[in-house]
Amino acid sequence: MRASFSEEGRVAFMKITFLGTGTSHGVPMIACHCAVCQSKDPKNHRTRPSIVITLDNDKNILVDTSPELRLQVIRCGIDHIDTILFTHAHADHLHGLDDVRAYSEIQGASIACYGNPETLDRLSTVFEYAFRLQHLGGGIPQLELVTIDGPFQLFGVEFVPIDLLHGTTEVLGFRIGDFAYATDCNQISPISMDLLSDLEVLVLDAIRWEPPHPTHFTIPESLEIVKQLNPKQTYFTHMTHGVEHHSTNALLPENVQLAYDGLVVEV
Numbered sequence: 001m002r003a004s005f006s007e008e009g010r011v012a013f014m015k016i017t018f019l020g021t022g023t024s025h026g027v028p029m030i031a032c033h034c035a036v037c038q039s040k041d042p043k044n045h046r047t048r049p050s051i052v053i054t055l056d057n058d059k060n061i062l063v064d065t066s067p068e069l070r071l072q073v074i075r076c077g078i079d080h081i082d083t084i085l086f087t088h089a090h091a092d093h094l095h096g097l098d099d100v101r102a103y104s105e106i107q108g109a110s111i112a113c114y115g116n117p118e119t120l121d122r123l124s125t126v127f128e129y130a131f132r133l134q135h136l137g138g139g140i141p142q143l144e145l146v147t148i149d150g151p152f153q154l155f156g157v158e159f160v161p162i163d164l165l166h167g168t169t170e171v172l173g174f175r176i177g178d179f180a181y182a183t184d185c186n187q188i189s190p191i192s193m194d195l196l197s198d199l200e201v202l203v204l205d206a207i208r209w210e211p212p213h214p215t216h217f218t219i220p221e222s223l224e225i226v227k228q229l230n231p232k233q234t235y236f237t238h239m240t241h242g243v244e245h246h247s248t249n250a251l252l253p254e255n256v257q258l259a260y261d262g263l264v265v266e267v
């Protein structure tokens, strides 16, 4: 039986499904013959980064629409999407948006897309046809843009946007109850660090071992962030082919592990 919402309107139970955990190239990379790219272990195969948050009222919140969206949702059995949140508009987080037309057709309704103004501006340029042709119906995703300008409620649950820096790009992380998702960042302000305190589960960008990287935290840098925030459990995401799943996990503390495509975590 599912848990219900707590008195304070916070979600009492949440399921996080990792659709993709790879960097922008994906792993294996095109034309790469390294050991990780050649690995037969599915945990070393990483599609572009995205998660689904399933609330305890069964609503599915998709975070980002990766270029592999269709394959990811079929693999993970995601039969409905109720809302989409965007972290930022880089291609690895946005370019699968057209695939959500299957959901808007099946559900007979448009799907709300939440993002900051820069992300929504980029989205409406890249997917201009979806807005220009919407009235014709059929074959186009039916989308509704919603600007994030502070904490917002979805299906009775509070979502707190967290400002992150990804080089010079402003990215949104999201905190829902005791869970937070912080992909694509290499700088977190003191205010945002405060918003990420006392977490059960943190998902954090950790692109590769070798520092520095101009736009992403590396594994040593992310371990430093984890030390400061001290969440109960952390999962790293957005990894390159330089990160072998099992040998890396063996080097990480027990409460910090690499996420992998298809991983499901309950919070």
Ligand SMILES: [Zn+2]
Pocket (backbone or CB within 6 Å): 023, 024, 049, 090, 092, 093, 184, 238
């Ligand atoms: Zn990315």
Ligand SMILES: [Zn+2]
Pocket (backbone or CB within 6 Å): 028, 029, 032, 033, 034, 035, 036, 037, 038, 241
């Ligand atoms: Zn490789």
Ligand SMILES: [Zn+2]
Pocket (backbone or CB within 6 Å): 088, 090, 166, 184
């Ligand atoms: Zn990015």
